[in-house]
Amino acid sequence: MRRIRGLALGTYYAKGADAARATPNASQVRGLVYAVKDNRVPPNPKQPIQHRLHPIGRPVQVDRTNAIEYVTAMLANRIDRLTRFFKAEEPDAITLIPVPSSSVTAATIQTARFRTLRLCNALAGVGFGHVAVLAVQRKPVEGKTKGNRRTADQILAGLARTSTPVPRGTTLVIVDDNVQSGASIAALDTLLGASRPTAAFAVAVTDSQPYADAGKARRFTIEYDETADSLDVACILG
Numbered sequence: 001m002r003r004i005r006g007l008a009l010g011t012y013y014a015k016g017a018d019a020a021r022a023t024p025n026a027s028q029v030r031g032l033v034y035a036v037k038d039n040r041v042p043p044n045p046k047q048p049i050q051h052r053l054h055p056i057g058r059p060v061q062v063d064r065t066n067a068i069e070y071v072t073a074m075l076a077n078r079i080d081r082l083t084r085f086f087k088a089e090e091p092d093a094i095t096l097i098p099v100p101s102s103s104v105t106a107a108t109i110q111t112a113r114f115r116t117l118r119l120c121n122a123l124a125g126v127g128f129g130h131v132a133v134l135a136v137q138r139k140p141v142e143g144k145t146k147g148n149r150r151t152a153d154q155i156l157a158g159l160a161r162t163s164t165p166v167p168r169g170t171t172l173v174i175v176d177d178n179v180q181s182g183a184s185i186a187a188l189d190t191l192l193g194a195s196r197p198t199a200a201f202a203v204a205v206t207d208s209q210p211y212a213d214a215g216k217a218r219r220f221t222i223e224y225d226e227t228a229d230s231l232d233v234a235c236i237l238g
Contacts, residue, residue, distance in 0.1 A: 001224070001225055001226075002186075002225070003221055004185060004186070004198050004221065004222040004223075005086075005199050006185075006199060006200035006201065006202065006219065006221065006222060007082075007201055007218075008205040009029075009071065009203055009204065009217055010025075010029035010032070010215050011029060011211050012030055012033050012205065012206045013026040013030060013207065013214060015027075019208055019209055023214045024212075024213050025214045028048075028049045029051075031044065032049055032062060032071070033178045033204050035063050035064050035070075036064075036068060036071060038064040038113060043063065046061040047063070051070075052216070053078070053217065054070065055073055055077065068115070068118050068119050071122075072123060072125070076126040079126070083128075086199045086201075087171060088170070091128050091129055092129070093171060094129035094130070095130055095131075095132050095171070096128075096129045096130065096131045096173050096175050096201075097120075097132055097133075097135075097173065097175065098116035098131070098133060099175065099177075100135055100137055101113055101114055101116065102137065102141045102142065103137070104117075105138070106160065106162060119175060120175050130170075134161065134162055134164055134192060135159045135161055136162060138158055152181075152183035152184075152186050153187075156187035156191060159188065161191060161192075171197045171199065172192070172197065174188055175200075175201050176202045177203050178204045179204070179206065179222075179235060180235070181233060181235055182220075182235035183233050186222055186233040200220075200222060205237065207237055220235055220237050221236045
């Protein structure tokens with residue numbers, strides 16, 4: 001069984017869900033996730049967010065223009081802790097791999113909405129790991145926000161390796177904005193061979209059950225049988 005340990009900065013709850021109403025700060029984390037994604041037209045307006053890990057310690061007006069910087073600020077003074085969590089010897093021994101969004105192909109890496117790449121670059125900019133774009137979409141696909149829920153096998157079939165080699169001797173950390181089923185991470189891991197020490201990082205992980213605080217960091221584990229004919233993925237919350 002292949003297991004990928006993950007860490008998220010919070011928990012995502014669908015707007016209006018009973019679990020969201022029962023969980024403090026659900027609206028703030030949901031707003032942060034959508035600001036990082038930046039996939040709504042028109043864009044979501046600014047929203048006051050006060051995450052317990054942010055150094056300012058007071059609400060900050062966040063939208064798509066500063067959401068990634070807001071997330072990076074939470075982690076800039078916790079790099080040593082993150083490095084230990086991902087079981088790497090040092091930050092330089094970590095390779096950050098962005099999950100490609102639906103419009104990112106080999107020809108549009110620099111021009112498409114590739115927010116996970118921006119997040120990876122921001123994290124690398126404060127000294128946490130190095131960035132490698134190792135996969136893109138073979139062709140643009142319909143985004144999940146339009147109701148298109150692909151299986152892990154369908155996601156895998158739609159991905160293509162880039163010409164960038166997998167860096168040797170590093171811990172791979174797959175970076176996503178919001179982890180729902182874990183299918184995208186499992187598909188990308190499979191594409192890369194499922195043979196290296198690999199972990200995951202996300203702004204949030206989705207839950208359907210109430211939690212103590214949506215703004216609390218959350219561990220999760222993605223599991224799948226890498227020897228099976230199809231990808232049956234489970235995302236287990238900590």
